[in-house]
Amino acid sequence: xxxxxxxxxxxxxxxxxxxxxxxxxxxxxxxxxxxxxxxxxxxxxxxxxxxxxxxxxxxxxxxxxxxxxxxxxxxxxxxxxxxxxxxxxxxxxxxxxxxxxxxxxxxxxxxxxxxxxxxxxxxxxxxxxxxxxxxxxxxxxxxxxxxxxxxxxxxxxxxxxxxxxxxxxxxxxxxxxxxxxxxxxxxxxxxxxxxxxxxxxxxxxxxxxxxxxxxxxxxxxxxxxxxxxxxxxxxxxxxxxxxxxxxxxxxxxxxxxxxxxxxxxxxxxxxxxxxxxxxxxxxxxxxxxxxxxxxxxxxxxxxxxxxxxxxxxxxxxxxxxxxxxxxxxxxxxxxxxxxxxxxxxxxxxxxxxxxxxxxxxxxxxxxxxxxxxxxxxxxxxxxxxxxxxxxxxxxxxxxxxxxxxxxxxxxxxxxxxxxxxxxxxxxxxxxxxxxxxxxxxxxxxxxxxxxxxxxxxxxxxxxxxxxxxxxxxxxxxxxxxxxxxxxxxxxxxxxxxxxxxxxxxxxxxxxxxxxxxxxxxxxxxxxxxxxxxxxxxxxxxxxxxxxxxxxxxxxxxxxxxxxxxxxxxxxxxxxxxxxxxxxxxxxxxxxxxxxxxxxxxxxxxxxxxxxxxxxxxxxx
Ligand code: C2E
Ligand code: CA
Ligand code: CA
Numbered sequence: 001x002x003x004x005x006x007x008x009x010x011x012x013x014x015x016x017x018x019x020x021x022x023x024x025x026x027x028x029x030x031x032x033x034x035x036x037x038x039x040x041x042x043x044x045x046x047x048x049x050x051x052x053x054x055x056x057x058x059x060x061x062x063x064x065x066x067x068x069x070x071x072x073x074x075x076x077x078x079x080x081x082x083x084x085x086x087x088x089x090x091x092x093x094x095x096x097x098x099x100x101x102x103x104x105x106x107x108x109x110x111x112x113x114x115x116x117x118x119x120x121x122x123x124x125x126x127x128x129x130x131x132x133x134x135x136x137x138x139x140x141x142x143x144x145x146x147x148x149x150x151x152x153x154x155x156x157x158x159x160x161x162x163x164x165x166x167x168x169x170x171x172x173x174x175x176x177x178x179x180x181x182x183x184x185x186x187x188x189x190x191x192x193x194x195x196x197x198x199x200x201x202x203x204x205x206x207x208x209x210x211x212x213x214x215x216x217x218x219x220x221x222x223x224x225x226x227x228x229x230x231x232x233x234x235x236x237x238x239x240x241x242x243x244x245x246x247x248x249x250x251x252x253x254x255x256x257x258x259x260x261x262x263x264x265x266x267x268x269x270x271x272x273x274x275x276x277x278x279x280x281x282x283x284x285x286x287x288x289x290x291x292x293x294x295x296x297x298x299x300x301x302x303x304x305x306x307x308x309x310x311x312x313x314x315x316x317x318x319x320x321x322x323x324x325x326x327x328x329x330x331x332x333x334x335x336x337x338x339x340x341x342x343x344x345x346x347x348x349x350x351x352x353x354x355x356x357x358x359x360x361x362x363x364x365x366x367x368x369x370x371x372x373x374x375x376x377x378x379x380x381x382x383x384x385x386x387x388x389x390x391x392x393x394x395x396x397x398x399x400x401x402x403x404x405x406x407x408x409x410x411x412x413x414x415x416x417x418x419x420x421x422x423x424x425x426x427x428x429x430x431x432x433x434x435x436x437x438x439x440x441x442x443x444x445x446x447x448x449x450x451x452x453x454x455x456x457x458x459x460x461x462x463x464x465x466x467x468x469x470x471x472x473x474x475x476x477x478x479x480x481x482x483x484x485x486x487x488x489x490x491x492x493x494x495x496x497x498x499x500x501x502x503x504x505x506x507x508x509x510x511x512x513x514x515x516x517x518x519x520x521x522x523x524x525x526x527x528x529x530x531x532x533x534x535x536x537x538x539x540x541x542x543x544x545x546x547x548x549x550x551x552x553x554x555x556x557x558x559x560x561x562x563x564x565x566x567x568x569x570x571x572x573x574x575x576x577x578x579x580x581x582x583x584x585x586x587x588x589x590x591x592x593x594x595x596x597x598x599x600x601x602x603x604x605x606x607x608x609x610x611x612x613x614x615x616x617x618x619x620x
Contacts, residue, residue: 009157012045016161020168025532028179031172032067038169039069042145042162049074049148053169054081055141061086063142074148077123089116096132096139101163104128105153120146127152131163133170136591140170171568178565181557185522189263190554191241192248200262200270204327207274212322216275217283220330221291222316222338223251223298226346228267231311237551239304243311250297270334283319284351291315291349314341315349367422369404370415374427378403381435382603383454385612386574386596389588393613395453397489397596398436399603400428420459429462430471437475439606440485448613455487455517460494464501469508476512483513487538491519495530503534510535517574522558531569539566543577546597550582560590567591 019038026034035053043051053067065081086093091114092102104110105127107120120128123146130144143166154162187199195203207218225231225247232240244267251269255261260272273290276283295315301308316338318330333352341350373379379402386395402410419425436456443449462468476482488509494502506516517538518531522545541562548555559575566573575587578597587595601612 008045012158013161015041015045016165019165023168023172026172028176028183031176035067035169035172036069038165039067042165043069043071046145046152046154046158047071047147047150048145050077050144050146052078052144052146053141054144055173056086056139060139066141089119091116092130093139096130096134096142099132099134101132101159102128102130103154103159106151124148126150129154129159129162131159131166133166133173135170135174141173142166143169174564175568178561178568181561182522182565185558190558192245192263194248194252194269195260195262197262197264200260200264200272201327201331203260203272204330207272208320208322208324208327210322211275211320214275215322216278217280217319217321218330219273219276219283219287220318220320220334221271221273221287221294222264222334223269223271223294224314224316224338224342225267226312226314226342231309235304235307235309239309241552242304243302243309246302247298250300251294254294254297268338280319287317287319288349291317295349312347314338314346316341317349317351319351366415366418367424370402370419370424370428373402373404374424374431378405379428379431379435380605381432381439382605383439383609384596384603385601385609386455386594387600389593389595391600393448393452394594395455395487396609397455397457397603398432398439399457400432416459420461423461425459425461426465429459432456433472433475436486437482440482442606443610444481449610450481451485452613453485453487453515455489457489457519460491463490463494463505469505472509472514473512476514478512480513487515487517489517489519489540492521495534499530499533506535522562531565536569536571538572538574540574540576540596541592543597546575546577546583546587547579549575550580550586556586556590559587559592563591 019034019041022034039051039053042048049071051069052065054063055066056063062083063086064083065078068076068078070076095102104120107117107126107128110117110120112121125146125148127147127150128144130142132139133141133143143162145162187196188194189196204220211218225243228240231243235243244263248263248269251261251271255271260274262270262272264270271290271294273287276286295313298313299311301310303309316334316336318333318337320330320333324330337350337352341348344350379400381398382401383396383398385393386397388394400412400416402412402415404410416425419428433456436454440454443452472488476486510516515537516535517540518534518536519540520542521539522542539562541559545555545558545562549559550556563573572594573592574594574596575583575592576596578584578587578595578599580599583597584595584599604612
C-alpha cells in the first residue's frame with residue numbers, strides 16, 4: 001500500500017536517493033554528521049519519535065547504539081544503550097541474522113512474556129521497525145524507527161526503501177572504518193606503533209624549514225641492529241618481531257616525542273634530533289653522546305621466549321642545517337653512514353662526511369653507462385604473470401632489466417633510483433613504454449596473449465614530465481586494443497603534491513582507454529580522500545603485507561581493509577608478492593581475486609612468458 005499522498009512518497013524516494021548519493025562523496029570525518037541528518041529526515045518523514053542505529057561487535061555478541069535522532073520532547077536513550085549483550089533479544093537476532101527486518105505495528109501483538117516485549121514496553125514504544133545491516137562477514141548493524149505516541153504499520157515499499165537506506169549507511173560506515181584504519185597506518189609502523197618513514201620525512205622537512213631561520217644544526221640518526229637476519233633465522237620471526245618491539249619501547253622511553261622516532265623498515269630505526277647547536281663540533285659531540293647512551297639502552301640483554309639474547313647495534317648519522325633543501329639528503333647520508341658502519345663490522349657509530357666522493361664517482365660512471373645503454377638497446381622487459389584464484393593468467397606486469405655487458409642482468413633496484421635522481425628516467429621510461437607497446441603489437445593477434453592487459457611501472461618524475469601524456473598518446477596512436485591493454489602503475493608518492501595536475505594527466509590517458517593501478521598500496525603517504533578523486537581501476541596490496549598475511553594479524557587486517565576499500569570503490573585489488581599457498585589461501589578467504597608472485601611465476605623474458613601462458617600450467 002502506498003502512502004496516502006503519492007507526492008510525498010515520491011519525495012521520500014527522492015530523499016533516500018539523494019542521501020545515498022551524498023554518502024558516496026562523504027569523507028570519513030563527516031560520516032557521522034551525514035548519518036545523523038539521514039536519521040533526522042527519515043524520522044521526521046515517518047513521524048517517528050526516534051530513529052537510530054545500532055552496531056554489532058565483530059563477534060556479534062555485543063551491540064551499541066551509535067547514532068540517534070529524537071523528536072522534540074522525546075528523551076534520548078543512546079547513553080544507556082551501550083555494549084548490550086545481544087542475548088537479550090534472541091528473536092530479533094534470529095531475524096537480523098537471516099537478513100530479515102523486524103516489523104512490529106503493535107507492540108501489544110507480540111507475546112507479553114517475550115524479552116523483546118519487555119524491552120519495548122519499558123520504553124513505552126507502540127510500533128517499531130528494525131532493519132538489519134548485513135555484510136558478507138555477518139551482521140554489522142541495525143537501523144530502527146520507534147513510535148511512542150501513535151501506531152504505525154509500514155508498507156512493503158516503505159520497508160524496501162528503508163532497507164536500501166540501511167544498506168547504504170552500512171557501506172558508508174564500513175568504508176569509514178577502513179579509511180580510518182588506513183589513515184592511521186599511513187603514518188605509523190604497525191609492529192611498533194612508531195612513526196614511519198613518511199612521517200619522519202615530514203618532520204625532517206619541518207626541521208629544514210626551521211633551521212633556515214635559526215641556523216642551528218640538526219641530526220638524523222639511523223639505528224640498525226647488527227646481524228638481525230641471522231637472529232631472525234636462529235630464533236624465528238616471532239622472536240625477531242618481539243625484539244624489535246622491545247627495542248622500540250626502550251627507544252621510546254628516551255625519545256618521548258612521538259614524531260622524532262621512527263621505524264624505517266625491517267630492523268632500522270631513525271631518530272631526528274632537532275636544533276642541536278649552532279656549533280658543528282658541539283653538535284657532533286652531543287649527538288655522539290646521545291648515540292652512546294642509546295647504545296647502552298638498546299644493547300642490554302633482551303628476554304625473548306624465555307631466552308636471554310644479546311645484540312649489538314650500529315649508528316649512521318647525518319648532520320644537516322638549513323642549507324639543504326631536499327629531505328632525501330639527510331636520509332640518504334645517514335643511510336650511507338650506516339652502511340659504512342656495517343661494512344666495518346658493526347657495533348659502531350659513523351657520521352656521514354664528505355670523504356665519500358668515491359661513491360659519487362661510482363654514481364657518475366653508472367650514469368654514463370646508462371646513457372650508453374639507452375643508445376645500445378641494453379634494456380629489456382621481463383614479464384610477470386598475474387593470475388586469478390584458479391591460477392588462470394589474467395594480466396602481466398612488465399619489469400625492466402638492464403643487460404649490462406660486463407655486470408650481467410641488472411635488476412631495477414640497482415639503476416632505477418639513479419635514473420630517477422638524475423632525470424634520465426624520463427628517457428628510460430619512454431624506452432620502457434615503447435618496448436611494452438612493441439611487445440603488445442607482437443602479441444596482438446594471439447588468442448591468449450592478445451587479450452592480456454599489461455602493466456607498466458611509471459616513475460614519479462616520468463609521470464610529472466610535461467610531455468608524458470602526449471608521448472603515451474603518440475605511442476598508442478589511437479589503437480583501441482593497445483589502449484585497452486595498457487595499464488600504468490603509479491605509486492602514492494606521486495599523489496603527495498599537485499593532485500590536480502596528476503588527475504588532469506590521468507584523465508587525458510583514461511579518455512584514450514588506458515587504465516591506472518596504484519602500486520605498493522598501504523605503504524605510502526597521505527589520506528584516502530584522493531582515492532575517490534582519481535580515475536583508478538586497480539589497487540595493488542604491497543608485498544610487505546602479503547608476506548605476513550598468513551602469520552600476522554595486523555598485516556591481515558591491513559590486507560582485509562584494502563580489499564574492503566577496493567571493493568567499495570569498485571576497484572580490482574591485486575595481492576603482489578604471493579610466495580606460499582598459505583598466503584594465497586588466506587587472501588582468497590578474504591575475497592582477493594587477483595594474485596602475483598613467485599608462487600605462480602617469476603618475471604620471465606618474453607619467449608618464456610609466452611610458453612608459460614600457453615602451457616596454462618601455472619602451479620601454485
Ligand atoms: P614493483 O612494481 O613492486 O614490482 C614488483 C617487484 O616484485 C619485481 O621486482 C618482482 O620481480 C618482485 N616480485 C614479484 N613477485 C615476488 C614475490 O613473490 N616475492 C618477492 N620477494 N618479490 C616478488 P623487480 O623486477 O626487481 O622490480 C623492483 C621495482 O623496480 C618494482 O617494484 C618497480 O618499482 C621498479 N621497476 C621495475 N620495472 C620498472 C620500470 O619499467 N619502470 C620503473 N619506473 N620502475 C620499474
Ligand atoms: Ca609495479
Ligand atoms: Ca608493487
